[in-house]
Ligand SMILES: NC(=O)c1ccc[n+]([C@@H]2O[C@H](COP(=O)([O-])OP(=O)(O)OC[C@H]3O[C@@H](n4cnc5c(N)ncnc54)[C@H](O)[C@@H]3O)[C@@H](O)[C@H]2O)c1
């Protein structure tokens with residue numbers, strides 16, 4: 287079962303699972319996803335994870351759990367939504383897994399669980415002190431999952447994604463409204479927006495704008511398949527997924543200019559609440575435990591894939 291498989295990352299992972307020969311059922315309430323996002327060949331249930339008891343059954347081998355509310359800014363403005371959907375929803379999902387004897391889980395955790403780093407590359411042992419309710423809700427779920435593994439022998443992997451970008455064939459990023467940097471800059475390139483707002487230029491970074499580690503969604507999907515194989519009964523494995531390279535907001539905008547040939551006017555705006563200055567991964571654990579190495583780490587290539595998808599789907 288793929289929860290959230292009508293969304294951006296879930297749809298790409300569902301497509302990879304089908305290609306690898308798995309049977310896939312997507313459970314999604316379409317709150318931020320799209321029915322067309324569900325790959326052909328996957329069964330689809332329109333429903334909420336809060337009602338997972340009703341939808342799961344013992345024939346499922348594993349749950350890949352993407353369904354969540356996932357916008358940093360929104361979580362600061364409306365924290366209750368994040369506790370209800372991410373924590374409450376996952377609590378119900380874990381209970382349903384227990385009831386039906388489904389004992390393998392791969393969970394979409396996030397770099398936002400760490401908060402403001404106090405050192406260079408973030409490892410899974412770095413301090414977890416989230417700076418926004420989104421990250422706090424995901425960290426709470428990681429703790430819940432650890433308890434399930436210890437108490438009930440569940441095999442679980444939490445994958446802490448850094449900033450997911452790029453596209454895979456007909457599956458890509460199409461949030462509505464869009465809040466993520468790369469798709470927004472591409473909308474400026476398409477002429478759908480006049481300019482890109484740069485949220486703060488007074489961060490302690492080389493050019494004053496926030497630095498993030500952008501990871502290709504297809505690399506991420508490969509890590510999920512590896513995680514399904516690596517999951518071990520009674521163990522909760524946590525792995526960061528990133529490239530280990532940080533790019534500033536200005537560098538991203540500049541790369542979009544290069545890829546698209548468009549001008550892309552920038553407007554400096556205030557900092558966005560809850561944003562750490564720098565988030566860059568050490569993905570050593572994913573390499574050692576999952577045998578995973580990202581194959582598409584070049585930012586220009588990642589943005590080119592996103593651009594090809596955006597051009598096709600928005601114009
Ligand atoms: N995109 C990123 O950069 C990124 C980074 C780190 C972690 N993540 C995590 O990865 C996962 C997928 O992110 P995404 O970018 O694909 O988001 P998305 O919004 O495109 O996908 C989430 C999907 O979950 C569904 N959903 C939400 N609440 C639900 C509920 N209660 N019941 C059933 N379905 C529900 C939505 O309709 C949507 O299809 C999320 O858990 C997110 O927190 C994403």
Ligand SMILES: O=c1ccn([C@@H]2O[C@H](COP(=O)(O)OP(=O)(O)O[C@H]3O[C@H](CO)[C@@H](O)[C@H](O)[C@H]3O)[C@@H](O)[C@H]2O)c(=O)[nH]1
Nearest residue numbers: 356358396397398448449465466467483484485496535558
């Ligand atoms: O119009 C915009 C949009 C974003 N940004 C900045 O661009 C960076 C990236 O922002 P965004 O694309 O919204 O991603 P994040 O807020 O870094 O969060 C993403 O990456 C996190 C992991 O690092 C995940 O947990 C989240 O789910 C995912 O949304 C941040 O510094 C933003 O302040 C701008 O300057 N202008």
